[in-house]
Amino acid sequence: MKEQPIGIFDSGVGGLTVAHAIKQILPGESLIYFGDTAHLPYGDKSAESIRYYSQRITEFLLEHNSKVVLIACNSASASAFDSLKKEFEGKTILIDVINPVVNYLSTRNFNKIGVIGTKRTISSGTYEQKIKQKSPLTTVISLATPLLVPMIEEGFIFDDISNAIIRTYLTNESLSGIQALILGCTHYPIIKNQISKIFNFNIEVIDSARIVSMILREVLDKNNLLNDTGNVKDQFFISDYTTYFEKIARMFFEGEINLKKADIWS
Ligand code: DGL
Numbered sequence: 001m002k003e004q005p006i007g008i009f010d011s012g013v014g015g016l017t018v019a020h021a022i023k024q025i026l027p028g029e030s031l032i033y034f035g036d037t038a039h040l041p042y043g044d045k046s047a048e049s050i051r052y053y054s055q056r057i058t059e060f061l062l063e064h065n066s067k068v069v070l071i072a073c074n075s076a077s078a079s080a081f082d083s084l085k086k087e088f089e090g091k092t093i094l095i096d097v098i099n100p101v102v103n104y105l106s107t108r109n110f111n112k113i114g115v116i117g118t119k120r121t122i123s124s125g126t127y128e129q130k131i132k133q134k135s136p137l138t139t140v141i142s143l144a145t146p147l148l149v150p151m152i153e154e155g156f157i158f159d160d161i162s163n164a165i166i167r168t169y170l171t172n173e174s175l176s177g178i179q180a181l182i183l184g185c186t187h188y189p190i191i192k193n194q195i196s197k198i199f200n201f202n203i204e205v206i207d208s209a210r211i212v213s214m215i216l217r218e219v220l221d222k223n224n225l226l227n228d229t230g231n232v233k234d235q236f237f238i239s240d241y242t243t244y245f246e247k248i249a250r251m252f253f254e255g256e257i258n259l260k261k262a263d264i265w266s
Contacts, residue, residue: 113181190248
């Protein structure tokens with residue numbers, strides 16, 4: 001069991017930010033990553049569709065012997081975490097990306113925080129509800145920033161186009177006076193520096209990658225599942241081939257990666 005991989009999924013490259021943080025914190029673990037590029041972006045899809053995709057992908061990751069399944073996508077965490085927990089109870093350990101961030105926030109004393117994410121994540125109200133339960137005095141401003149995922153997936157990252165889009169969204173009046181900003185989409189850490197710059201590096205910009213990796217370490221440790229065998233093998237699957245996925249994956253994981261197309265939708 002210990003040698004089995006950690007299953008991770010997202011709609012595309014976003015979950016690679018989480019996968020990358022896991023490799024830094026848990027270098028002895030093997031990963032099996034699934035990017036559902038055929039259905040990207042999830043942020044525009046209905047909650048029902050995302051639940052259906054997430055269920056099938058979780059099955060795929062379990063068929064490939066994942067010892068844990070990490071939902072490295074906020075849109076799927078907001079729409080499908082509860083239904084996946086019911087469906088796969090007793091079959092695997094499931095971890096989402098929203099609860100760990102909300103728990104981290106409850107250890108900080110922010111008066112006003114912002115959350116940016118896809119239309120699906122923001123319209124679900126999940127962050128706001130969960131934060132309010134733990135920190136009722138915190139004001140939470142939620143803002144959908146739907147152009148950011150297609151922009152990143154198309155490779156517009158450090159140029160005039162990306163700067164103009166990021167600036168237009170983040171100078172929104174409602175965000176003035178925030179002390180922290182949650183990057184409520186796992187794609188956004190790729191542009192974290194440009195986002196921090198808009199706020200003159202004066203606020204805490206919180207991304208889930210590191211926070212979730214620490215929780216994963218705790219969970220593996222508690223269940224005696226940490227891989228101490230020294231055998232590590234990472235695998236990457238996508239549901240539709242995109243050169244950009246490969247490029248970004250190589251950037252994160254330096255060099256050759258084992259990337260395959262998995263036809264789980266046909
Ligand atoms: N990276 C995902 C998220 O955290 C999905 C974004 C999308 O596909 O729209 O929400």
